[in-house]
Amino acid sequence: MIGRIRGILIEKQAPEVLIEAGGVGYDIQIPMTSFYQLPDVGREAIIYTHFVVREDAQLLFGFANKSERSLFRELIKANGVGPKMALTIMSGMSVEQFIQCVNFEDVSSLVKLPGVGKKTAERLVVEMRDRLKNIALTATEHVSLPSEQQSIESTFVSLNDSKQEALSALLALGYKNAQAMQVIKAVYQDDMSSEQLIREALRAMA
Incomplete structure (x- = not known):
């Protein structure tokens, strides 16, 4: 492995x-x-x-670190959660934030993530509560220094590089094209990198 x-x-x-x-x-x-x-x-x-x-x-x-990998491994064991949904959840919140959601039964924060409905969020809170003990927090252990498809493709043409990369990332995470575009336009500022734009867009949708 x-x-x-x-x-x-x-x-x-x-x-x-x-x-x-x-x-x-x-x-x-x-x-x-x-x-x-x-x-x-x-x-x-x-x-x-x-x-x-x-x-x-x-x-x-x-x-980036072992705690993120541990959370991913526990998430994909949960009923109805595959790798793609696990990545979406972890893209929308940190390990610490997810643990807080489970501990405080904060279903409302979880349902804001794409693909996570109320039943899935409630199930995650219940199933993950006992699994959190398997996640060792190591926050300092970072990495080193088809009809809709046509509209998506046409949208890319009118965007600069950072907006294109941000839109591509949000679509890959499960957000709808119209929703992603609306948020990107709302948070974009001149000279923003794609990483900054993605971060601000996810924060705005949280």
Whole structure:
């Protein structure tokens, strides 16, 4: 099992990155909380990973630290939560914030995340309560320094690079095109990087 990758960050297009280690390039899907902590392209990064093997695909998920990976592993054990939803949850809140939601039974914060309905949120609060003890907080352990598709494609043409990357990331996380565009336009400021724009958009939708 692949548990950690140390290599050069070749590409980063949220929510995916490409890291080259030992002459091999690894495509890794990561939550936005980890994405924010990545170094610049061309620099070395260390990412903790979780490898998923399915009949139709082999997927590698990455995290800034062990606590994020632990939360991901516990989330995908929950009824009705797959890797994609787990990444969406972790992109919308930190490990500490998720633990707080569970401890205080804050269902309202969870249902604001795309794809998380009230029943799913309530189930998460119940199922995750006993699993939180398996998550060791290590916040200092960061990484190193189809009809709708046509409208989405036409939207990209009118956006600058940072807006395109932000829209792509939000769509990959499960947000609807119209919702994502509205928030991006509301929070965008001149010279904003894509990472800053994604962060502000997610914060505005929280």
